[in-house]
Amino acid sequence: MSTIPHSSHWGAFTAVVTDDAVTEIRPPADDAHPSPMLRDFAESVDSPLRVRRPAVRSSWLEAVRARREAHVRPSEDRLGEQHLDEHDGPGHLGEERRTHLRGSDPFVEIDWDEALDLVAGELERVRTVHGNAAxxxxxxGWASAGRFHHARTQLHRFLNAIxxxxxxxxxxxxxxxxxILPHVLGPAQFANGRLSSWDVVAEHTQLWVMFGGLAMKNxxxxxxxxSAHPIPERLRETRAHGCRFVSVSPIRDDAPDVVDPEWMPIRPNTDTALMLGLAHTLLVEDLHDADFLTTHCVGWERFRDYLLGEAGDDTIVKDADWAAAITQIPAETIRALARDMAAHRTMISVAWSLQRADHGEQPFWAALALAAMLGQIGLPGGGFGYGYGATGTMGxxxxPFPSPxxxxxxxxxxxxxxxxxxxxMLLGPxxxxxxxxxxxxxxxxxxxYWAGGNPFHHHQDLNRLRRGWTRxxxxxxxxxxxxxxxxxxDIVLPATTSLERNDxxxxxxxRRIVAMHRALTPRHEARSDWEIFRALAARLGESDGFTAGRDEMEWIEHLYTSTRAAASAHGIDLPDFATFWEAGGVDIPQGSTVLLEDFRTDPDAHPLETPSGRIELFSExxxxxxxxxxxxxxxWIEPGEWLGAADAPPGSLHLVSNQPEHRLHSQLDMSGGSRSAKVSGxxxxxxxPADAARRGIxxxxxxxxxxDRGACLAGARLSEDVRPGVIQLSAGAWYQAADPTVDGxxxxxxxxxxLTRDRGxxxxxxxxxxxxxxxxxxxxxDAAPAVxxxxxPPTFVD
Incomplete structure (x- = not known):
């Protein structure tokens, strides 16, 4: 038996390994809320759905082998066996390779040498005939928690090298x-980690208005x-200090019970209208901070005129009554909330989900304007925060130094x-x-070329994607x-899981950098993305450009050493690599942050990275x-599809396709935790329940x-936690068509x-x-097809 330090998207852990199998997963002793998905992560290594050997779609392989035999040049090396012909266009090769059969064709397993030759040959053909942009x-995709073996990064390094x-x-x-944030606030990092820290919020925030909630599953x-899951305790601390929480969401349990949230069951896609109604109340009741708007913002007058209905042809007053008709939140509730926000140290948080909708830029911008009107930006516990609860380290x-x-x-x-x-892109070259x-x-x-990620999970209108995928x-x-x-x-190369490599x-x-020691030998014929790309780079004459002369462990040491040097420049001392690796990781001293504190204190000395250096409520x-x-x-711009649309089909429900509770996106959908949550598979x-009763469900x-875009089967669960008019179906179930040969x-x-719309x-x-x-x-x-x-795994042929 051995104990191996490792990490994953679901948290750090020690793997207990006996006879090349994980027999136990031990989260850190001080992690009060370890993820139950760690068990599924360990069990997935020996899933029957592992890709065991390189596999090629049968029609594609048949066409390529036939072309190779027809165009062989005996005097050339393996990569030169086929002509690089300008006629190898989508129509010609697509007909031969029967690209419309992707998803229905059986596969042929081949050896690694042939698979690598096929991949290298295709890359050489395409870049020579059509250019690298093709x-x-x-x-x-998230790929893995490891920073060296991150599949997307490995792929981009390899493709850039060729x-x-x-x-x-x-x-x-x-x-x-x-x-939108670089135009009106600063770098996109304001949506991905630049937040007031939890210690500050817990001590100072008196009212927290959560647009989109703060879902604990994320x-x-x-x-x-x-290295730990501290947010439940942080929220308890915040609540214990007397903070009141208001959750604005069509889903009640988007906010945790631990904070005893007040639920505002808003009509989906109308958060911007609510924010504008709140802003109008602050304006007309003289509850806004005119000094902050003058000294720290530009464009206030233009936004003010819009709220008042005095912006050119737009004469609509964006008051609470107007917002109530759109959001279905009572006007007096809106006015009362605005007054409370002005009377207390208020945090306005916005979930990432709000901007994954028509005109998704607007709720992020409107929340910034609302926070600016309150004038609490840069004060402890006040202002705004994008993405609290989006991941386990937000807040x-x-x-102050980059991670490896x-x-x-x-x-x-x-x-x-x-x-x-x-x-x-695929449909409209x-x-x-x-x-x-x-x-x-x-x-x-x-x-x-795809390594890491699953577009048949995260992309919209999958029937449309499938049509593009044939091109x-x-x-x-x-x-x-x-x-x-x-x-x-067409070609599937078996990749290792993170437990099968160092990282x-x-x-x-x-708070910690983890030394991820390899715990298991690679299963079947799996190779790391690094090994695959190193072999391909050698075939294409770009080995040095890809490897830089380092092997796996030399790269891992190099990345850590570079991070150590960057930390030292900020006065943070980390041990040398050998000590770090032997110890299984290193803790990093923690600090505290009040978002935009320096900007508030002196906006001239600490300007924002916007054209004006200020918050832009109007952007030229x-x-x-x-x-x-x-x-x-x-x-407020009306969405293309929403419950308030005049042309909404009778009986429509608004679909909330949020993140799942029992897996990460689509990862581990085949494992026990996710499968146990299914309804009839x-x-x-x-x-x-009221919506279900009307439909006999x-x-x-x-x-x-x-x-009109498609249809799927799901298992009904009735819940008062879902607002009437809404259906919640989490993303990430692995796509399976009843008949993969039929479009739609x-x-x-x-x-x-x-079901979702594929538009920007x-x-x-x-x-x-x-x-x-x-x-x-x-x-x-009717009888439902088996999942x-x-x-x-798919069907294989010889």
Whole structure:
């Protein structure tokens, strides 16, 4: 028996290993709330859904082998066996390789040498004939807590070493916020960790208004791992100091019971209107801080005129009565809350989920304007905070030095697409689109290379994505498990899990850097992404550019040593690598933060990174873009789909496709914890008992959730915690079509992204607008197909 220090998205732990198997998971002794998903993480290593050997889709392999035999050049090496022919376009190769069969074709297992030759040959063909921009290597995803073996980073480093690739900018988590904040507040980090720390909030905050709630399930997770789960205790401390909590959300349990929250069951997608109604009350009742608005902001007069209905052609007064009609929160409740916010030290928090909707930039901007009107920005316990509760380290002290990270090098292809515009790119090569003040064109994508992440989980309108997914000539995927993305690939290379390799676990808001020792031997024929890319780089003549002459442990030591030097520059002493590795990690001294304290004290000496150096309540830059879907000040713009729409189909419910409780996004959906939460093997959906009764739906029924984009089956759970008119179906159930050969086939596992709209939040941010979705629901009385995607691998042929 041996004990191995390691870490994961769900927390740090010690693995007890006997005979090359994890027999026990021990969280840190001082972690009062360890994640139960650690058990599933350890068990997943030996899942029957592991990708055991390199596998190639049968039709694709047949076509490539036939072409190779027809065009072989005996005098050339293996990479030169096929002609690099300009006629190898989507139509020609797509017909031969039968790309429409992705997701339904069986696979052929092959040896590693042939698999690597196939991948290297395709990369060489595409970059030579079509240019590196025709290679898409977005690979959005958390991958693993390890910072060296982070799959997306490894992929980008490799593709940059061979001449570059089309990448992504922004993300699905807070893409709209990341686009607007640099114009009006400063870097996107204000949405991802720049917050007043919990100790400050617990002591000073008297009223906390949580737009979108503060869901405890999200605090169990962190992309770089976390050494403990302190947020439940932090919230208890805050409540014990007398803080009052108000949760504004269509879901009651978006806020934890431990803080005894008051629930404002708002109509989905109307938070901006509520914020404007609150702001109007502060204005007309002279409860706003005119001095702060003058000294620390620009554009106040323009925003004030908008609130009063005096902004040109817009004569609508944005008062509490106006907001009540939109939000279905009573006007007197709105006015009373505004008065209480002005009378107390108030924290305004905004969940990431609010900006994953039509015009998702607006609630983040409106919350900033509301906080500015209160004049408490930069005061202990007051102001605003984007993302409290989004991950397990949000609100923790942020290190003044960067966490370990593998450098990706320079990408010669300088036109990334917005992260959530993948299907647009695949379906519209050469088409123009607008993004953050620029007009760009989508590349002609010939090859998709995916390592880490699952677009058949996180992308919207999966039927549309499947149509786009047939366009590239080749799709290559690295995966430990047979996810939906792996099943829709041409070449699947088996990747190790983090327990099968050495690494560093670190997050900028966590108190510890973890030495992640390898606990298990790699299963079957799995190799790390690093090993795969090192072999490919050698085949393509770019070995030195990728490896920099280091092996795995030399890189891990280099990354730690670089971080140690950066910490030392800030007066923080970390031990040398050998000591760190032997000890299993190192703790980092913690500090305390009041967000924007220096800016408040002296805005001239500590200006913001905005064009004016101030908070921009009106942005000349954004106004200059001329976007009707994102004007120059915070504004209420009606979503394309919402319950207040005049053209909403009768019987519509608003779909809330939030993050799941029993897994991370789609990770571990095949494991025991996630599967035990299913209803008849399908993802549970929650709806209000009154809505269920009107549709003849009982608890435990299989239901069909549908709209014009698609349909899925789910298992009904009735709950008063869900506002009437709303249905909640968490994202992440592995996609499974009833008939994968039919476009738009019924999805049978409960994946809500067959229903969500694939459009950008606005031309400014182009973030995902998944939470602006209406659906209908009915009991499914026919026999339901069996869900096999989380229990059986795909079909293989010789």
């Amino acid at each position: 290679i898409f290597g977005g690979s959005y 001449g570059g690739h089309t990448s992504q900018v922004g993300n699905y988590s807070f893409g709209a916020a990341a686009a 605090t169990q997770l962190e992309s770089g791992g976390l 923790s002290w942020q290190h 990270r593998l450098p990706v090098g320079d990408n010669p292809v300088t036109a990334p697409i917005p992260a959530a515009r993948i299907a647009d 050469g088409e123009e689109y607008e993004f953050d003040g620029e007009v760009r064109r989508y590349p002609d994508t010939r090859l998709v 590239p000539e080749t799709v290559i995927v690295h995966e430990p498990f047979w996810t939906a993305t792996a099943r829709h690939a 560093l676990g670190a997050a900028s808001g966590d 830059t954004i106004a200059g873009f001329g976007y009707d879907d994102c004007p120059g000040h915070p504004a 399908r993802e549970p959906c929650r709806l209000n 009982a608890d435990g029924d299989i239901v069909r959730v549908f709209n 086939s019924l999805e049978i596992h409960g994946n809500p992204n067959v 939040t606005s031309r400014l941010g182009q973030g995902p607008a998944a939470l602006s979705t209406l659906v209908r629901v009915e009991a499914h009385r 096999t995607v989380t229990s059986r």
